[in-house]
Amino acid sequence: MSAVEAPIEPHSTGLIEAAAVVIEARAAPRVAVDFPVEIYSTGFEGPLPGHARDLSVGGVCVATRSMFALRSVHRVALELPDRSLPFKAEGRWQADSSSEESFLSGIAFQAPEESNVSRLWDLVHAAGKTLGLFLYSTSELSELGADDATSIAQISRLRRVPSGRSIYPQDACRPGDDSIFVVRSGRVNLRYRFGPGDEVSLLELDPGSVFGGLPITAGTPNLESALAATDTTLVDISRSSFTYLRVAKPLLAQRLVQIVARTHVRRVRQLLAVAARRR
Amino acid sequence: MTATTQASPDRLISKRATARPGVRGPRIAAQYPVELYSEGFDGPLSARSRDLGLRGMCVESRSMFALRSLKQAVLQLPGGRMLVEAQGVWQRFAKQEGAFLTGVSFGAERQRDTARLWDLVVDHGSKLARFLYGRGDCKGFGIEELLGICHASRLRHVAPGEWIYHQSSLEAGATSIFVVWKGSVALRVEAADGRPAAFDRLEPGRLFGGMPLVADVPPPESAVAKDAVALLEITPAVFETLSMTKPWLAQCLSEAVTRVYGGRASALLARTPYAGAHTTVTR
Numbered sequence: 001m002s003a004v005e006a007p008i009e010p011h012s013t014g015l016i017e018a019a020a021v022v023i024e025a026r027a028a029p030r031v032a033v034d035f036p037v038e039i040y041s042t043g044f045e046g047p048l049p050g051h052a053r054d055l056s057v058g059g060v061c062v063a064t065r066s067m068f069a070l071r072s073v074h075r076v077a078l079e080l081p082d083r084s085l086p087f088k089a090e091g092r093w094q095a096d097s098s099s100e101e102s103f104l105s106g107i108a109f110q111a112p113e114e115s116n117v118s119r120l121w122d123l124v125h126a127a128g129k130t131l132g133l134f135l136y137s138t139s140e141l142s143e144l145g146a147d148d149a150t151s152i153a154q155i156s157r158l159r160r161v162p163s164g165r166s167i168y169p170q171d172a173c174r175p176g177d178d179s180i181f182v183v184r185s186g187r188v189n190l191r192y193r194f195g196p197g198d199e200v201s202l203l204e205l206d207p208g209s210v211f212g213g214l215p216i217t218a219g220t221p222n223l224e225s226a227l228a229a230t231d232t233t234l235v236d237i238s239r240s241s242f243t244y245l246r247v248a249k250p251l252l253a254q255r256l257v258q259i260v261a262r263t264h265v266r267r268v269r270q271l272l273a274v275a276a277r278r279r
Numbered sequence: 280m281t282a283t284t285q286a287s288p289d290r291l292i293s294k295r296a297t298a299r300p301g302v303r304g305p306r307i308a309a310q311y312p313v314e315l316y317s318e319g320f321d322g323p324l325s326a327r328s329r330d331l332g333l334r335g336m337c338v339e340s341r342s343m344f345a346l347r348s349l350k351q352a353v354l355q356l357p358g359g360r361m362l363v364e365a366q367g368v369w370q371r372f373a374k375q376e377g378a379f380l381t382g383v384s385f386g387a388e389r390q391r392d393t394a395r396l397w398d399l400v401v402d403h404g405s406k407l408a409r410f411l412y413g414r415g416d417c418k419g420f421g422i423e424e425l426l427g428i429c430h431a432s433r434l435r436h437v438a439p440g441e442w443i444y445h446q447s448s449l450e451a452g453a454t455s456i457f458v459v460w461k462g463s464v465a466l467r468v469e470a471a472d473g474r475p476a477a478f479d480r481l482e483p484g485r486l487f488g489g490m491p492l493v494a495d496v497p498p499p500e501s502a503v504a505k506d507a508v509a510l511l512e513i514t515p516a517v518f519e520t521l522s523m524t525k526p527w528l529a530q531c532l533s534e535a536v537t538r539v540y541g542g543r544a545s546a547l548l549a550r551t552p553y554a555g556a557h558t559t560v561t562r
Contacts, residue, residue, distance in 0.1 A: 194551055218537035219419070223545060250526030254533060261494035261537045268499065268544040275551040276470030 029154035030056035031127040032184075032235055037062045038084075039107070040075035044068070050105075052078065054157040055127065057120045059092070059108040061157060067103050070094055076107050078123075085119060087112050097176060099161050099168070099228075128153045131235065139182050139208040140259065148252050155241040158184070161228040170225040173215045177222070179236045180213030180260055186232030192224045192271055200274055202267065204229055213260040216242045223267060305430035306332030307403045308460075308511050312355040313338050315365070315383075319348040326381075328354065330433040333396050335368070335384040337433060343379050346370055352383060356399060361392060375441065375452055404429040407511075411458065415484025416539050420531065427528040428458070431521060432511035437462075443502040443510070449491060453498055455512045456489030456536055462508030468500040468547065479543050480505070489536040492518050499540065 033055045038047035039062065050062040060076065070091030078085040088110035097104045112120070128150060135141045136149035144152070159181075161167055168177035170193050181188075188205040202224060205211055214222050216239045237256075245253040309331050314323035315338065326340040331354075338352075346367030354361045364386025373380050385392075408425040411417040417425060435457075437443055444453030446469055457464075459481050466478035466487060478500050481487055490499055492515055513521075513532070522529040 192548075194548070214537070214541060218534050218541060220538040220541040223541065223548075246527075246530060250530065251522065254522060254526065254530060257530065257533045257537070258493060258495050261490070261533070261540075262496050264537065264541060265490060265494050265496050265499050268541075271544075271548055272468065272470050272476075275548055276474055276476075278551055 028056040028058050029124060029128060030054045030061075030157075031124050031153055032131055032156040032158035033123070033127045034158050034160070034233070035081075036079040038077040038079060039064070039068070039073060039089075039105075040077070041068055041072040042074060043072040047077070051160070053104060053159070055120070055124055057117060057124060059089075059106060062105050062107055063097065063100055063102040063160075064105065065102055067094060068105070070105065073105075073107060076109075080123070085116060087116065095176070097159070099165055099176070100159060101162070101165070131156065134184070134208075135182065135235070140210040140263070141182060141256075143259070144252070144255055148249075148255070151245075151249060151252055152237065152256075155237065155244060157236045157238065157241075159234040159236045161186075161232045161234065163228055163231050165228050167226040167228060167232075167234070168212060168222055170223070171221040172225070173221045175239065178213070178215035179238045180216065180242065180256065181211050181226075181237075182235040183207045183209045183211075184233040184235050187229040188232055188234075189227050189229040190224045190267070191227070192274070194275075194278075202270055202274075210259055210263055213237070213242075213256075214264055215239075217257045217260045218264075223264065223271070305400050305404065306330045306336075306433075307400050307407065307429060308432045308434035309399075309403055310434055310436075314353040314355075315340070315344065315349060316351040316353070317344055317348040318350060319345050323353070329380065329435070331396070331400065333385075333393060333400060335382065338381050338383055339373075339376070339378045340381065341378060343370065343372075344381075346381070349383065356395070358395075361395065363392060371451075373452060374450075375443070376436065400430070407460075410460075411484055415459075415482065416486035416535060417458065417484050419535060419538075424528055424531050427521075427525060428513065428532070429511070431517050431528075432458070432513050433517075434460075435510045435512045437504040437508040437510065439504055439506045439508075441504050443504060443508075444488065444498050446499065446501045447497045449497050454488075454491035455514050456492060456518065456532060457487050457502075457513075458511040459483050459485050459487075460509040460511050463505040464508055464510075465503050465505050466500045466543070467503070476547060478547060486535055486539050489513070489518075489532070490540060491515075493533045493536045500543075 031054060033052045035052050037050045037052050039050055040047050048064060048068060050064040053061045053063050073089055073091035076087055076089040089107045090110055092106040092108050094103055094105045131153040132150040135152055136146050141149060141152060183205050185207055190202045190211060191199050192202055193199045211226060212222055214220050307330060309328055311328045313326045313328050315326050316323055324340060324344060326338040329337040329339050349365050349367040352363050352365040366384045366386065368382040368384050370379060370381045404426055407429040411425050460483060464481040467475045468478045469475050487502055490496055518529065
């Protein structure tokens with residue numbers, strides 16, 4: 001979900017209307033970013049610190065430790081390395097991000113000045129370029145090619161998960177647990193539970209590895225659980241991002257499905273080998 | 280991309296971009312007696328249709344014939360015979376079925392024949408879709424999607440005890456997506472130690488196969504006919520065409536194939552003996 005979009009329900013209206021809603025909601029590319037943000041609200045005196053998780057020309061998604069009243073937000077400042085970039089702002093949506101132990105809020109910029117729009121444009125461009133290069137050159141999505149890696153970068157969000165924290169549990173399908181993930185930094189441990197307390201550690205994933213995503217690509221729960229083996233940063237391709245791809249870039253969506261399904265087959269093969277040793 | 284895969288995504292796209300025009304347009308998995316008339320032989324050659332569309336059909340025959348010599352075909356359709364001008368387009372030997380498959384294109388359309396074929400394709404597709412609606416693994420599909428699947432499939436008969444495909448083998452005919460129409464199919468998976476495990480037994484309406492198309496991996500299990508089986512088959516060529524012309528349907532199929540496989544894998548793993556509370560690390 002970008003900062004300025006409402007949750008997408010592709011089946012709630014006719015197919016064409018739903019497609020139009022999905023495409024309109026993604027009119028501007030939004031890219032996974034990670035820098036400090038200060039939120040100013042009428043509800044509290046000083047600024048509330050947060051971290052940007054994705055950024056577009058129209059708004060920003062911010063992770064904060066606590067919830068706040070969306071309606072009271074009136075200003076946001078992006079704390080960039082070289083300067084602070086303030087905007088009039090409006091809160092749009094809020095969601096719990098359990099794996100991050102934080103709340104995510106979508107904040108839309110209100111009538112930004114032309115010079116700030118240019119600055120945002122450059123920021124989004126630079127972040128998309130950097131992430132696109134990572135996905136293209138070092139990740140399991142590299143087979144998609146440069147154009148598609150860039151497209152993925154432009155619908156992504158960053159997620160920080162502290163060491164030892166669950167990313168999703170086994171058999172998970174819940175919103176937030178259902179994304180396709182790419183390890184950006186750190187390590188992720190995949191595990192499978194045969195019964196209460198009877199758990200095997202399947203694999204440790206390095207940066208560039210793809211995991212999860214079965215709920216949104218196949219409508220079925222993830223087979224295994226995932227937890228952060230170290231402090232980890234993930235590129236998160238959410239259900240709404242994938243819905244956008246299905247409508248706007250169906251071939252890319254299908255290739256993403258192919259990668260997720262292939263990864264899944266590999267995991268099943270590993271698990272069957274473990275299971276065979278128990279018979 | 281693993282070394283065992285059949286096509287890189289780039290090749291897949293280029294293959295998609297040049298998908299055969301012959302597989303476009305609705306067709307139905309239908310078996311009708313066909314007589315083929317050719318310059319090469321005096322009497323008609325007996326065959327039967329495997330799929331039938333407005334502009335052509337796929338026929339199965341016991342022997343080969345020269346594609347160029349084909350002139351006419353007579354279809355024994357419900358309601359009577361239909362004579363069409365015919366041209367051979369492609370031919371291949373279906374090893375598992377011990378038969379030759381030939382793609383036949385119909386010549387200049389006659390309006391009366393077109394109307395008759397139209398009714399046949401639309402009505403038969405609807406009947407087949409109705410049969411699948413709400414049944415087995417087709418429960419998740421809407422009516423439009425089921426009609427799309429029925430209009431993209433070909434009939435395949437498999438004798439009792441014959442293999443439909445083998446695990447890890449990318450032989451011809453092993454990569455399609457299948458829906459059981461009649462009979463039953465057993466799926467078996469062989470673990471790393473070579474020991475087989477029953478994966479599932481499938482009755483009409485159940486979906487299987489297709490992981491080579493969807494995930495670009497060799498079949499993760501083997502499939503064998505338990506009795507005389509009729510299958511609706513979506514071939515790689517048709518799937519590639521769907522990906523371009525009806526991407527939504529191709530995605531629905533991809534989703535279903537992965538979901539069904541995941542469900543079977545989960546069920547098999549759930550039958551694994553519980554080893555008590557402990558954690559092991561595998562590499």
